[in-house]
Amino acid sequence: xxxxxxxxxxxxxxxxxxxxxxxxxxxxxxxxxxxxxxxxxxxxxxxxxxxxxxxxxxxxxxxxxxxxxxxxxxxxxxxxxxxxxxxxxxxxxxxxxxxxxxxxxxxxxxxxxxxxxxxxxxxxxxxxxxxxxxxxxxxxxxxxxxxxxxxxxxxxxxxxxxxxxxxxxxxxxxxxxxxxxxxxxxxxxxxxxxxxxxxxxxxxxxxxxxxxxxxxxxxxxxxxxxxxxxxxxxxxxxxxxxxxxxxxxxxxxxxxxxxxxxxxxxxxxxxxxxxxxxxxxxxxxxxxxxxxxxxxxxxxxxxxxxxxx
Numbered sequence: 001x002x003x004x005x006x007x008x009x010x011x012x013x014x015x016x017x018x019x020x021x022x023x024x025x026x027x028x029x030x031x032x033x034x035x036x037x038x039x040x041x042x043x044x045x046x047x048x049x050x051x052x053x054x055x056x057x058x059x060x061x062x063x064x065x066x067x068x069x070x071x072x073x074x075x076x077x078x079x080x081x082x083x084x085x086x087x088x089x090x091x092x093x094x095x096x097x098x099x100x101x102x103x104x105x106x107x108x109x110x111x112x113x114x115x116x117x118x119x120x121x122x123x124x125x126x127x128x129x130x131x132x133x134x135x136x137x138x139x140x141x142x143x144x145x146x147x148x149x150x151x152x153x154x155x156x157x158x159x160x161x162x163x164x165x166x167x168x169x170x171x172x173x174x175x176x177x178x179x180x181x182x183x184x185x186x187x188x189x190x191x192x193x194x195x196x197x198x199x200x201x202x203x204x205x206x207x208x209x210x211x212x213x214x215x216x217x218x219x220x221x222x223x224x225x226x227x228x229x230x231x232x233x234x235x236x237x238x239x240x241x242x243x244x245x246x247x248x249x250x251x252x253x254x255x256x257x258x259x260x261x262x263x264x265x266x267x268x269x270x271x272x273x274x275x276x277x278x279x280x281x282x283x284x285x286x287x288x289x290x291x292x293x294x295x296x297x298x299x300x301x302x303x304x305x306x307x308x309x
Contacts (some may be wrong), residue, residue, distance in 0.1 A: 021299060021308065025271065026057040026066055027284050027301040038068045041094070043306070045297030046286065051090055056303060060117045063307035065137070066090040067120055070099065087111045087122055089137065100139035108133070110162060112171040115308075121127040121163040121172055130159045132174060134185060136239075145187040154221055164210040164219070173219060177204045180219070180242070193247060200240070201249040209271045209303075211263040211270070218243050220270055222260040229258065230277055239272055241289060252291050258282075261303045273302040 023043045029050075030036035038057035041048040051057075054068040070086045087100045087108050100120075107125035114121070117137065124133040124144065132145045160174040160181070171184050182191040195201040204223045209219040218241045227237035237260035239253040253259035253272070261273040268289055274296075275282040286297040 018150050023307045024063045025304050025306045026055055026059040028055050028303045029301055036071055057309050058112050058305045060113050061308035064092050069109040103142055112163055114165050115167055116169055129164050132160050161206045162209050167216045173210050175204050196225050198249050209261055211269055213264050215267050218301050220262040252289050263305055271304040
């Protein structure tokens with residue numbers, strides 16, 4: 001059965017009235033598993049509220065629920081093991097946090113809502129390898145997509161990262177750091193794009209986020225870029241648009257900044273984590289896809305998500 005965490009222990013509730021009308025954003029703060037927490041705010045960054053300890057928050061399309069990964073205690077038995085991470089859903093109106101206990105893994109992360117809010121897709125560690133899983137929003141009907149067999153050079157390697165739903169809710173975009181895939185919910189490959197064959201496209205990292213535009217003509221792709229040597233960051237990231245019709249990759253973030261964790265706001269704007277050249281901390285920014293109108297909404301935040309219009 002799913003486990004309910006009492007309101008007083010885990011959650012700061014919002015009234016239902018607070019979530020009528022305007023869109024809301026969710027984001028993460030904190031640098032270590034013991035201090036990471038998920039937050040929610042108005043679209044303009046005001047009224048930011050901490051929700052619970054955890055990471056990788058994704059707000060539901062209707063803005064009433066927040067999915068995230070719990071960050072459990074790091075176990076010290078031998079050999080060292082990763083922390084216990086489970087998928088949780090917070091009901092913003094009632095203040096209840098439900099851990100989806102029927103998922104058969106102690107290490108799951110990056111939950112993302114389907115466009116209709118009925119399902120969650122996520123990364124799941126099984127047999128020491130990352131796979132793709134999905135489940136109904138109430139935790140029922142779990143599916144493990146394990147046998148994708150995508151790469152002909154190494155068909156046993158099924159590791160995929162950073163799922164992003166297509167607008168019809170019937171397929172998922174993801175990547176293996178070298179290739180972007182569109183797969184159905186059974187793991188069948190519908191389309192794939194080898195990054196080595198695309199102009200202006202380098203390799204991705206395991207945390208390189210994908211986001212599908214509302215009109216499903218482009219992906220936002222966050223990935224490492226060549227370090228300019230001017231900023232305070234150790235590794236620099238950039239945001240690109242990948243046009244699914246022309247298969248062209250275009251950088252939209254400034255070469256002077258480190259930008260990642262991008263998600264679409266409209267067909268012409270997106271939210272992202274950015275650290276400008278002279279800034280010591282990153283924050284949540286709003287930006288247009290022409291690279292202009294960069295506006296900071298929230299200090300000290302990353303991995304934003306936004307409810308539907």
